[in-house]
Amino acid sequence: MLTLAWPWLLLLLPLPLLLRRRVQTAVSGGQLQLPGIRAYTPTQASRHQQRPLAQWLLWVLLLLAVARPQWLGDAIELPTQGRDLMVAVDLSGSMQIEDMVLEGKTVDRFSVIQKVVSDFIERRAGDRIGLILFADAAYLQAPLTQDRRSVARYLTEAQIGLVGKQTAIGDAIALAVKRFDNLENSNRVLVLLTDGSNNAGNIEPDQAAAIAAKRQITIYTVGVGADVLERRSLFGIERVNPSADLDEAQLQRIADTTHGQYFRARDPEELEQIYHEIDKLQPVSREPLTYRPQAELFYWPLGLAFMLALLLSVGIPRPILQGRSS
Template identity: 65%
Template sequence: MLSVTWPFVLILLPLPLFFRQTKIVDQGGHLQLPGVSHSIKNHSQQTVKRSRKLYWIMWICLLCAVARPQWLGDPIELPSKGRDLMMAVDLSGSMQIEDMVIDGKIVDRFTLIQHVLADFIERRKGDRLGLILFADHAYLQAPLTQDRRSVAKFLTDAQIGLVGKQTAIGEAIALAVKRFEMVDESNRVLILLTDGSNNAGNIEPEMAAEIAAKRNITIYTVGVGAELLERRTIFGKERINPSMDLDETQLQKLADMTNGQYFRARNSEDLARIYQTIDTLEPVSRDQLSYRPKKELFYWPLLMSLLLSMLISAQQHFQAGLVLPAFKRGGKIV
């Protein structure tokens, strides 16, 4: 719908009627050229009559521009409150182990996390999401934001080995705590996904979790990796446990310290159920606010007013050019 920000400006519409055109009476002492002065006066009056309508249209356009017309779009609902949910994803070298399956196709662990986490991000409408990537050290890839599309894009663009080959779980937790301190109070949740144990960084995970507990941050830890993997060797098929490096005891402890939970993701179905469970434990806020997007329209009447002023000016110069050459030819209008 169309809206006007300052409609009171329109009361100035009849203002030009208060200004009367005054006539200057020559009382003598000036050179009078018979015929020329009369002709110029007639041309002047004709110009005023012809331009009067253009002046009025230009004045109306100017007032419309000053009144700031706007086009209001459809109402869009936004939550007034939401949870701050930070996701910390392991990018160590072991995440490239291919022991997961998506739609019958064998993929590595990180590809599975990207696939399932993208759907989780899409469902978290109303929450502020952030993304931390960690390996040798932890790095903030996306600050807390309601732009879920950007967070999903950052996750899609991430690559294994981008920040090293080891696993700095403690640094990931500490970085999340630091980022939570920079926002207002809210339900603070950290989802930490890893397939190994802490073997890098300059802070122990338990120490970081203790600080997180004091800051009322809930940590949900997720251990990723299959328990059985078959591979072919020169001696035949060999069965191994690809998740031997996963420290489930530590991940369980980190979750318990912060009133969270530990989950084990052995396949894509497990990981999908984990995210559904987290959705239940940490539901999105339902307090809604609405706003209507605005599109400014003032530049259209302003442009029209400018074009009219140029047209009036060109018209006056053209008519003046018809009189002056005649004046130069002896003071007679032909």
Template identity: 70%
Template structure:
């Protein structure tokens, strides 16, 4: 159906008629002098031909219709009434740029793998509310809990390593998520924390933050990112090293256990995707049924027609076109 957002602008439709009447009102002994209104008869609206006056009226009506903001309103679409509340915390410390992960046979850094897998994870969360926290030296809320999965995925895509520092403030990320969940009465309260290191920044201890999260019924799924073995070239040839030596798996596992969550070791994309199955097992929480009606603005159609009408009027004022139109009109008048 078509609706008009500002119908009161339709009151402007008779304005040119009233203006023309006032401009050409006559009294005995001369014209009625109205301040601010030209008294030159040559530019009077009434001096135009009836055909030109109709074009002016058409253009004015189209402009008023465009100002009224017509819209097309679709049928109501119900939003999912059940879902989960998931906050995703992503580590942006300097070590996330280590290239020890593989996507489709191509070696990439850890953050690229997280972007690839987590973006797909966000896309699958239909009906869930997703939030995004980025942390390094400190933790920052990049996106609050929302069902707009596309925007959250875009925020993650635009994030860059080192954007909020070089270190790792795991405790602050947990505390920030707990704070955001406090506003939710009925919620699963799930935090997915992805990191490749240990807590070495911030003023909050991760274990203490996890204990607070457990008291607030927040479940934390921790994910340790990074390969266990990586080859690198040296002056003496190739050597095998452990690029995840800084990863504190013991602490991450302890945080998950305190909150009745799970710890995942993500050495590759397949292991990182295991978190899908664990999240899908959570019981969705019922919410109030919400709906929305898609809308599309239509004002540009009457606006475009008004522009074409103005060009039509302008062409009619040219001598060449005016003579041609008079010749076309003369046979009709003779027939009458």
């Protein structure tokens, strides 16, 4: 189905005719007298009116482009059952520690989260997904939506240090609580991924978790990072614990308080375990919704207008532009 987003703009079609009449009525004694401008005679005006058909077509094409022609596809029914999931991802500086293995290569923690969580989001057919990024503070990157591809893209485009270097776990939970406040008949699930302990923000994680529990929000916490990292030093190869800053006790308390579960993700396989737990949640029914895909077509009349303006500028034989009058 072909339609116009702003059809009322077509009311401007007769505007050139109205302006032309006004100019003609202003001509007195064969000349148009304007202060500071050389006399403009009808003979001179006729030189600029030698191609009325092409000029009129150019105006119509430009106006049609501004009115935004669109092609609407057939209505698509959206799933009426699903879950509401907010995903909160830590962007603190420690996420750049390279202690994870992905496809045989050693990579940083955030790269693993981007890959695994993006796949997780794309597979949540029927679910509404939201994205929170947090470090020094928490920010809503995407509200709850069924547009899973956009949410996954937002996560892929995120950068470590984008919102600071520290870890505000409490603020991330509080922001998720706020986003769930206006929802009824919802699973209200928050998946929180971090590799550290709370050292920033305006609210303590335990306090935020207690509020979430009262609002019937279930939190699944995920502690990211390997237990052992081998690195070379002056004394040979030494083994260190790169996850020494991870506060597993606190993440476990948050999960227990909200009747969720804590996961330890030392590698991508362990991180994927959360998929199975989310799948066990009973979907909730929603109001039936339909969606009609649309494609913008404004570039067709705009392109034709550009080509016509180019031809007018270089000059076209008058018979082509004026049409042949009998």
